[in-house]
Amino acid sequence: MTDCGSRYYLTINKRCVKVPVALSSMAGITDASYALLRKENIGIAFIGGFSVDEPTMNAGAKMADEGRHEFICGDPVSCIRDEVKKFEGSDVICGINIRGTSPKSYLDVYSAVGKDVIYEVDAHCRQEAMINAGAGEYLLKNTDTLADIVRALNEAGAYVSVKFRAGVSSNDSSLARLLWKAGADILHVDLMDFGSSKLKEIRNSCPLKIIANNSMNTFERVKEMFSHGADMVSLARNADNETLERLRVSIEEYADESGWYNAPKQLCRGGDLRGLAFCCMPIKQCPLIPALKKTGMSPKKFHDLKVSLAENTPLSSGESTCFGSLVWCCKSSTPCMFRDISLKQAGLSHQEYMRLKRRLSEGIIEKVFDERSEEESC
The missing domain is CATH 3.20.20.70 (Aldolase class I)
Incomplete structure (x- = not known):
């Protein structure tokens, strides 16, 4: 059990x-x-x-x-x-x-x-x-x-x-x-x-x-x-x-x-900030950009944060994905051949992938609110 x-x-x-x-x-x-x-x-x-x-x-x-x-x-x-x-x-x-x-x-x-x-x-x-x-x-x-x-x-x-x-x-x-x-x-x-x-x-x-x-x-x-x-x-x-x-x-x-009982919807589908874990690189106009503005995080800082949080985890792999890393991939319920190929190569199930995304989300949210707290105390 x-x-x-x-x-x-x-x-x-x-x-x-x-x-x-x-x-x-x-x-x-x-x-x-x-x-x-x-x-x-x-x-x-x-x-x-x-x-x-x-x-x-x-x-x-x-x-x-x-x-x-x-x-x-x-x-x-x-x-x-x-x-x-x-x-x-x-x-x-x-x-x-x-x-x-x-x-x-x-x-x-x-x-x-x-x-x-x-x-x-x-x-x-x-x-x-x-x-x-x-x-x-x-x-x-x-x-x-x-x-x-x-x-x-x-x-x-x-x-x-x-x-x-x-x-x-x-x-x-x-x-x-x-x-x-x-x-x-x-x-x-x-x-x-x-x-x-x-x-x-x-x-x-x-x-x-x-x-x-x-x-x-x-x-x-x-x-x-x-x-x-x-x-x-x-x-x-x-x-x-x-x-x-x-x-x-x-x-x-x-x-x-x-694998993640309260996984958020993706940001582009109306999800909350936890959905930042499923966002791709911030290189185009999409709901990610205004969301980052509200958090006070620049696109570069967001990029660097996700890369650093994925370091030494299976999310850093995935050369066949759109952006060369599973850290930029979408929710498991969204069909994606390239993500699934990379998961198979990494030996990861969808459930394990979502558990990793949950931990990634926790790291992102912690950083977002740490910075917001510092800004409000200034």
Whole structure:
């Protein structure tokens, strides 16, 4: 059996993710017992949301009185700690979705629970009581507070996710960059009325892990999200074991068949910046040139970067290809006789080729955002 490390190469909080499907939090529903009933088909479970300070606890009580499901705990920190302990011995990574109004609210939970879980800042709840308390979507309109929370958790040593709904902030690209700079590790994005173009916009704005949420209950939808920048998908209302198992099996089969489960579309076909791994030499007017301009990378620098990243790897071979090296070749799903001849000569399968392209993409993206970070700090 193929282990998760060689299938997805996906690590979250220093743990291998066995399947890139997560449970999203649902107030009053998603707890450890709920998650562990689905443990065979998920990689991460975000439990909660948990209200952890006086303003959010009061808001949660009001929402419960109005008929909503809520986790009502007299001592929320102890409640969370007890829930987290139930995941011990499980291969499901636990995340805690937290509703708080200040950095201290989150740090109090972190000091009691420790580093082994993901701390998810709930900037997603749109209930009026929670917004008026200064949590949930309030944080998307008051991003200085949101950034302060993320920064405090990061500096304390926590692995941080931020859950938010696309289109609520005035600019999702700016929000993504802000959260990246503040120290977030994951963006958990409810795409709501948006499709893959919004996901690509966020993907091209930061190098963080991205979990796509909302209506991820068919493999076709999941595959579309993977090809536009998602590292994982998450489910809430449709997270029954039948649906989850169907997704898990389909993703596993696709990963084993393709070699890169969330390979991007090629740039010339609407792909995100990860598709730079499939671009040919920058010698003609095509979507590569404006993409490079947006990254601030010159064509020569891009050329030299790809050559250096391919050095001493099988991608540097391929004399029969259009540009004399597999580093400039397209995605394996695109028919190309010359690429396939070179792969055969190098003894590479399509799956091995795509795994090499994935590593190439990681190197390119790392360089792109390292340089962007330096430019923004100047």
